[in-house]
Amino acid sequence: xxxxxxxxxxxxxxxxxxxxxxxxxxxxxxxxxxxxxxxxxxxxxxxxxxxxxxxxxxxxxxxxxxxxxxxxxxxxxxxxxxxxxxxxxxxxxxxxxxxxxxxxxxxxxxxxxxxxxxxxxxxxxxxxxxxxxxxxxxxxxxxxxxxxxxxxxxxxxxxxxxxxxxxxxxxxxxxxxxxxxxxxxxxxxxxxxxxxxxxxxxxxxxxxxxxxxxxxxxxxxxxxxxxxxxxxxxxxxxxxxxxxxxxxxxxxxxxxxxxxxxxxxxxxxxxxxxxxxxxxxxxxxxxxxxxxxxxxxxxxxxxxxxxxxxxxxxxxxxxxxxxxxxxxxxxxxxxxxxxxxxxxxxxxxxxxxxxxxxxxxxxxxxxxxxxxxxxxxxxxxxxxxxxxxxxxxxxxxxxxxxxxxxxxxxxxxxxxxxxxxxxxxxxxxxxxxxxxxxxxxxxxxxxxxxxxxxxxxxxxxxxxxxxxxxxxxxxxxxxxxxxxxxxxxxxxxxxxxxxxxxxxxxxxxxxxxxxxxxxxxxxxxxxxxxxxxxxxxxxxxxxxxxxxxxxxxxxxxxxxxxxxxxxxxxxxxxxxxxxxxxxxxxxxxxxxxxxxxxxxxxxxxxxxxxxxxxxxxxxxxxxxxxxxxxxxxxxxxxxxxxxxxxxxxxxxxxxxxxxxxxxxxxxxxxxxxxxxxxxxxxxxxxxxxxxxxxxxxxxxxxxxxxxxx
Numbered sequence: 001x002x003x004x005x006x007x008x009x010x011x012x013x014x015x016x017x018x019x020x021x022x023x024x025x026x027x028x029x030x031x032x033x034x035x036x037x038x039x040x041x042x043x044x045x046x047x048x049x050x051x052x053x054x055x056x057x058x059x060x061x062x063x064x065x066x067x068x069x070x071x072x073x074x075x076x077x078x079x080x081x082x083x084x085x086x087x088x089x090x091x092x093x094x095x096x097x098x099x100x101x102x103x104x105x106x107x108x109x110x111x112x113x114x115x116x117x118x119x120x121x122x123x124x125x126x127x128x129x130x131x132x133x134x135x136x137x138x139x140x141x142x143x144x145x146x147x148x149x150x151x152x153x154x155x156x157x158x159x160x161x162x163x164x165x166x167x168x169x170x171x172x173x174x175x176x177x178x179x180x181x182x183x184x185x186x187x188x189x190x191x192x193x194x195x196x197x198x199x200x201x202x203x204x205x206x207x208x209x210x211x212x213x214x215x216x217x218x219x220x221x222x223x224x225x226x227x228x229x230x231x232x233x234x235x236x237x238x239x240x241x242x243x244x245x246x247x248x249x250x251x252x253x254x255x256x257x258x259x260x261x262x263x264x265x266x267x268x269x270x271x272x273x274x275x276x277x278x279x280x281x282x283x284x285x286x287x288x289x290x291x292x293x294x295x296x297x298x299x300x301x302x303x304x305x306x307x308x309x310x311x312x313x314x315x316x317x318x319x320x321x322x323x324x325x326x327x328x329x330x331x332x333x334x335x336x337x338x339x340x341x342x343x344x345x346x347x348x349x350x351x352x353x354x355x356x357x358x359x360x361x362x363x364x365x366x367x368x369x370x371x372x373x374x375x376x377x378x379x380x381x382x383x384x385x386x387x388x389x390x391x392x393x394x395x396x397x398x399x400x401x402x403x404x405x406x407x408x409x410x411x412x413x414x415x416x417x418x419x420x421x422x423x424x425x426x427x428x429x430x431x432x433x434x435x436x437x438x439x440x441x442x443x444x445x446x447x448x449x450x451x452x453x454x455x456x457x458x459x460x461x462x463x464x465x466x467x468x469x470x471x472x473x474x475x476x477x478x479x480x481x482x483x484x485x486x487x488x489x490x491x492x493x494x495x496x497x498x499x500x501x502x503x504x505x506x507x508x509x510x511x512x513x514x515x516x517x518x519x520x521x522x523x524x525x526x527x528x529x530x531x532x533x534x535x536x537x538x539x540x541x542x543x544x545x546x547x548x549x550x551x552x553x554x555x556x557x558x559x560x561x562x563x564x565x566x567x568x569x570x571x572x573x574x575x576x577x578x579x580x581x582x583x584x585x586x587x588x589x590x591x592x593x594x595x596x597x598x599x600x601x602x603x604x605x606x607x608x609x610x611x612x613x614x615x616x617x618x619x620x621x622x623x624x625x626x627x628x629x630x631x632x633x634x635x636x637x638x639x640x641x642x643x644x645x646x647x648x649x650x651x652x653x654x655x656x657x658x659x660x661x662x663x664x665x666x667x668x669x670x671x672x673x674x675x676x677x678x679x680x681x682x683x684x685x686x687x688x689x690x691x692x693x694x695x696x697x698x699x700x701x702x703x704x705x706x707x708x709x
Contacts, residue, residue, distance in 0.1 A: 036061055036073040043080045048232040051084045051270065056604055056645050058084070063650065063700065067688070075104035075113050082120055087232065088270055091124030091310065098124075112153075115144035119157050122164070127273070127310060131164050138164075152193070155184035159197050162204065171207035178204060195225035195233040202240055206247075214244045231265055235274050238262035243281050252289045256282065273314070276305035280318050287325060296325050528557055581615040582606050582642070585622050589640075597630060598637050605644035614703065617679045618642075618651065625653045625699055628672040633657025633697060648685075648704040659691040676701075 039061050046054035058080040065074035082097035098121045105113035119141035125134035138157040145154040162177035178201040185193040198221035205214035218241045225233035242258035245251055259282050266275040279302035287295035299322050306315040532554055541547040582603050589599045609615070622640065629635050635657030643650045673689065676699070680687045683703045691697035 032064065032068050033070065033073065036064060036070065036076075040073065040076045040080065043077075047080065047083055047087070048230060048269070051088055052604070055081060055084050056643055059643060059650065060645060060647060063702070071104045071108040072110050072113060075101045075108060075110070075117070078104065079113070079117055079120065082117075083123075086120065086123040086127075088272075091127040094124040095121060111144050111148060112150065115141045115148070115150075115153065118144075119153070119160070122157075122160050126164060126167065131168055134164050135161055151184050152188055152190060155181040155188075155193060155197070158184075159200055163200050166200070166204050166207055169207070171204040174204045175201065175208070191224065192228045192230075195221045195228065195230060195237070198224070199233060199237050199240065202237075202244075206240065206244055211244055211248050214240070215248065218244060231269050232271070235262050235265045235269065235271055238265065239274060239278050239281065242285075246281070246285055246288070250288060252285050255285050259285070272305050273309045276302045276309065276314055276318075278302075279305065280314065280321065283321065283325075292325065296322075299325055532557065580606075580609045581618055584615075584619050585640070585642075588619075588623060588626070592626070592630070597635060599626070599640065600638070601640045601642075603642045606642060610649070614649075614683060617683055618649070618703070621651070621676050621679050621701065622653070624672050624675055629653075629655045629657060629697075631672075633659075635696065646705070648702060651699075651701040651703075653699040653701075654696065656696045659693050659695050659697050661693060662689065662691055 039057055043054045043057040043061065046057070058077045061077035061080070062074055065071075065077060078097045078101040082094045082101060085091075085094035085097060098117050101117035102114060105111075105117055118137050121137040122134035125131070125137065138161045141157045142154055145151070145157065158177045159181040162174040162181070165171070165174035165177070178197055182194065182197045182201065185191075185197060198217050202214045202217040202221065205211075205217065218237055221233070222237045222241065225237055238258045239262040242255045242262065245258065246255040259278055262278050263275065263282075266272075266278060279298045283295045283298035283302060286292075286298065299318060303315070303318045303322065306318055532550075536550070539550075541550065586601060589601060592599060610618075626638065626640075629638055633655050635655035638653070638655045641650075641652040677687050680701055680703070685701060685703040688700040689697070690700070
């Protein structure tokens with residue numbers, strides 16, 4: 001009996017422990033998602049104020065999402081990177097990142113994330129001149145926002161369509177989209193949306209020559225933008241105020257004041273497209289006050305920035321203005337070249353096919369919008385009819401229930417009468433039985449008291465024994481676990497010391513060998529070369545062939561000197577000690593033939609030097625990775641990215657080579673990858689190696705801030 005009971009307790013304990021394990025895993029997953037959401041909110045808040053830091057945080061979100069296989073947070077990370085690239089003039093990168101976000105949103109089955117990725121594509125599409133595709137992206141996003149009932153994001157996409165129409169010189173069509181977006185912002189009581197909408201509406205008024213309306217809406221927009229500390233909006237609004245004031249009253253000082261504010265904000269933010277337009281407007285003002293040299297200087301700055309950022313629409317205006325300035329200064333050849341460039345760009349912007357596509361897309365959107373309204377009305381009518389029929393059925397059903405209840409009441413009355421007769425008979429029998437039961441009950445109580453007393457004594461003895469056994473087992477397990485932990489801790493310390501000793505010994509041996517090669521063998525070769533050079537003045541060669549052989553021998557000695565010097569510098573690079581990790585890696589990369597392997601290096605947050613041991617280990621890891629690519633990958637391109645944030649140091653090495661099939665265990669990797677893994681383990685870091693045949697190889701390394709130094 002005792003053994004059966006204790007086995008039951010053991011089973012219950014196992015089940016409880018399993019439930020705790022499942023709950024702990026679920027809570028850990030939720031904690032990761034919550035952390036990623038907090039990171040995403042921080043990155044979004046930095047998009048307009050500190051895009052470089054926002055980009056680093058987005059990289060962290062993507063890396064952690066991939067590690068934990070979370071599609072939706074990774075989609076958010078790519079979307080944030082796309083927005084930053086779009087607003088810092090990298091349209092190709094922005095389109096790539098938005099496509100990654102779109103793919104992951106579909107995988108996560110999240111329509112809101114999908115709509116955001118689609119809508120954001122319009123920004124880089126405008127920058128590269130694909131206006132019809134930009135409007136198509138906005139309309140596709142609006143459909144999803146209507147389906148989800150998200151009118152805040154719908155308003156943003158409506159404003160984007162208005163901006164595209166303004167850039168296509170159709171301000172009247174654009175105004176209705178801006179007014180609809182502003183109406184939604186008032187309905188939702190979202191004040192922070194309005195500065196951007198007001199600014200865009202002002203641009204439409206300006207393009208339609210409604211200068212007073214534009215000035216009024218710009219001043220209102222600037223108040224809200226400064227209140228909400230939105231730098232991006234402040235750049236555009238100050239620029240537009242400078243433009244409209246010059247057009248209204250030709251007040252150069254007031255206009256240049258606003259343009260200078262816009263220039264400072266654009267330089268701080270790194271907004272090169274807006275800076276190009278600011279310089280163009282400043283050039284117009286200086287031209288208007290007869291300062292032609294300054295006007296030409298700012299026009300050339302505007303042109304260079306527009307070419308760099310691929311701003312087709314802005315470049316067309318700049319070339320048009322440059323042709324006028326060059327003509328005034330008598331440089332008619334430059335004026336003619338500017339006119340030719342302006343005409344080519346104008347033909348691209350006003351392409352009939354592009355405009356036709358825009359009209360078709362807008363017409364299709366309006367038609368689909370009307371069809372949707374008609375469908376909604378039909379559905380509402382059908383719903384009302386169904387509700388009426390349902391009410392009629394409820395009334396009929398209530399009447400039937402009332403009749404049924406009346407029949408039940410009649411039946412219950414008959415049953416009650418019969419039951420009263422039975423109860424009277426049973427009461428007589430019960431009185432007799434009660435007397436007998438009382439006598440038996442007194443006898444049972446006496447027996448139960450005796451049994452209870454005996455059972456209590458036995459239970460107390462058993463409980464004490466079980467408690468002693470459990471305490472003994474717990475003390476034994478505690479002692480055993482404590483010893484195991486102590487042993488394991490000691491083993492880890494020894495392993496760390498051994499790994500540290502190996503790495504330090506390896507570095508010191510490299511430096512020793514490098515010094516021996518440079519100071520010993522290198523000096524010996526130099527002495528040999530010097531002696532051989534000195535002999536030439538005292539030896540007469542029998543023929544030209546002997547003289548040629550001697551000359552080649554001297555060249556071989558000279559080549560050996562250089563080879564020894566290169567080997568010694570590779571084994572112990574001085575630039576690593578003098579200039580730090582980034583300079584050492586660039587020096588190493590520059591020695592590789594770019595025609596055979598193009599290497600791209602990007603670094604973030606590595607302005608300050610790291611610990612010497614960490615820099616040495618990271619340098620050897622990068623060196624080993626590059627050598628592996630050269631030896632085995634047959635690649636033409638290699639991307640290396642190094643970044644440092646509050647979590648630690650991240651390194652990504654990706655090639656487009658032939659790749660390989662990843663083995664089941666890290667122990668089956670080649671010597672080069674094993675060296676990389678052992679060095680990262682020494683720094684308490686993690687290595688993730690991703691590769692497939694024909695798809696290149698990606699090595700992702702993370703070194704935490706508390707790495708061994």
